[in-house]
Amino acid sequence: FETGLLAGLNVVITAGPTREAIDPVRYISNHSSGKMGYAIAAAARDAGARVTLISGPVVIPAPERVHCLRVESARDMLDSALAQLGQCDIFIAAAAVADYRPMTAANQKIKKSADSMELTLVKNPDVVATVAAHEQRPFTVGFAAETQDVDIYARDKLVRKNLDMIVANDVSMSDIGFNSDQNAVTVFWAENQQSFAQMSKQALARELVELIAHQYQQTQEQ
Template structure:
């Protein structure tokens, strides 16, 4: 990996031993698609990209906190694919158990406030911003200095809104091409279209996060892409292959939006 070698697989599913899970070979069609995407011309040479990934952790006390099931795998796979497309990639990641992709500058943070501040510090010369991270919408108003003891039958937590990082970047005077992710349990099309319009971003990648097809902590994913011209679907496949497909879609839309920056 340190030499730029790409390992394809393993995939998740039924195995010869009768078990189900991670360990089977990719389907030949997926291997061919991987190779076709990797052998295409570098689509984002010299572009500066900031991408966020993983969950955030909002502390309640020194032991407990509010978080979610995001593994960071989709964001890390996309950071790697963007780097392979020739971009200079800066990855801002919440707490995950993943090795940073080869050639990608990774900055580790914990909370939503830390992620917002880190994005602000690195966005000035950014051409493309991709918000994959599952950032907590709320955080506790207070963070107890000591572990909260189990005394009462009920415990009330007061929460306050976290900054909307995606909207913050999209509202900048010289905003980069901005891509957001929408993790939804229902009405994916409706909520993604609403998010696209309200935050005035360039592209939304929506994915399901409930039931058997949940993207959280999975080796595979599917995406529905929304922009001002409509929507298109990227079928379920491994996250590494999906990241390559999404990179191609981002590059195409970026060059259509900012043709002058390619001259």
Template sequence: MQQLCNKRILLGITGGIAAYKAAELVRELRKAKAEVRVVMTTAAQEFITPLTLQALSGNPVHYSMLDPEAEAGMGHIELARWADIIVVAPATADFIARLTHGMGNDLLTTLCLASEAPLAICPAMNQAMWRDEMTQANIQRLIDIKGKKFHSFGPADGEQACGDVGPGRMLEPTLIAEQCAKLFTSNSLSGLDVVITAGPTREAIDPVRFISNHSSGKMGYALAEAARDAGARVTIISGPVRLDAPEKVTVIQVESASEMLAASLEQQKNCDIFIAAAAVADYRPLQVAQQKIKKAGEQMQIALVKNPDIVATIATLDTPPFVVGFAAETQDVATYARGKLESKNLKMIIANDVSNADIGFNSDSNSVTVFWGENQQDFPRMSKSALSNELIELIAHQYTVNSNPENK
């Protein structure tokens, strides 16, 4: 179910006995690395508590159109826009009837009417109610109105809570999750966790001064968007930049190289691919003044100490992820890049000539050469967004090759 990685699933729960299965469905969706938000009808809360679903989903549960706190935050329209898909499980005959006739008389039906996302219902009701002509007509009407954006998962056949036997049982949560996954395409990084460092670091001299560099973070953030679009769950460990956080990407803000290293060591524990795109300061002041240093004399000397090499540290762990480095050089680019590839135990390295202002720091375009093993590939100048898509596909391919036991 790798296709569900990073997908936003709005799970609606209505008032049927099968509501208890929604807890397991949330677990299955979260296990597939989807983000889940839950909306409950009033009747659903009689079968399972919002607190249970909140604990399992990791997000507040929504259940009232008249909740001032919710409306002041995300709001029902924003929640409708948020979803990649709406799944209603269980979907009772009452809910289906109300939705079919456009009744937005509770939060769940309102969201279904306000969202442009695909809608999947998981019917659950007595076998006679399912077979009833009105219920079947309502299902057909939904198919006619919503077309390819409507999906009905089930119902299954079997013994029901009332003692009847026949169609009407809600599908098991594992099957519902599998059906959801089939609605999304599998991309080159589907199901993988990618961590990317981006931007500069700042090494404090005193409370108002620091050592840094010209990195804008644009390349790292563009790579994050490309990895996300390729199906990965992405985390950026970002130095100080003036860029908005990409949608569906987790951003961890840091300042210094030491902070970036600590965050990298923590995040690599569960990541598959680590891309070190940040421009980390090589040195930091040996001592940081607690108060602003006052101007005195014509010269000032600051003793520096070497910072830890983040990418080399990650690449030389006992069980490292697939590590990709960057080499920003001003001369002998290929020589220095290949040297770093070998000395730092990297799987790949992306090198560019930052002496060229058109493709250097702060520019919107770039031109790079990628090295791995005895191979290399040149990428001509293009926008950082377009280049990132190309690089992510190359990284994904090499990751797959490296993961094949026959190639080890």
């Protein structure tokens, strides 16, 4: 793509999983590796954007020349995202945020005693929906990780979370999506949709940045 595609724009990207503490040594999380979000951060940087990457705990290195903010929980990720909104033209939510967290995190390690125990979970705030509802709303792109009826659920999230675009991946296939090096997606927006066949997350990230930049520019011209 053209190197100046996103010149002068601030792009904020969330990536990786969140960790929701049960006690000081245990947490609830998921299999997100951060690879998809990190690849988008590198592609947006190559397109000329100033990039801020808000990342949950991952083992991969941060891309060069990208401002990386490390967070743990969904609530940390929300605080970090809201702090960026004064300087954010495009927000891309590739993180796999935990939908629920333990109601209370124990201060001390929970001891093994009873044969069963119950953990009460409460809903986490929705990072991308909160950004999209904000008065300083950027152009907002979400992801949807689905295991069935991908198109229906993705379009539903597009509308319900008030997003400009949503990138849907079918995570029921183990060679794409979570933790793999490849992905295949369909992107939905109000007027249309576009599918991308399986390819490396790096190559896909460049395609997505090009498509997102194009849609963003259309909203600016209106």
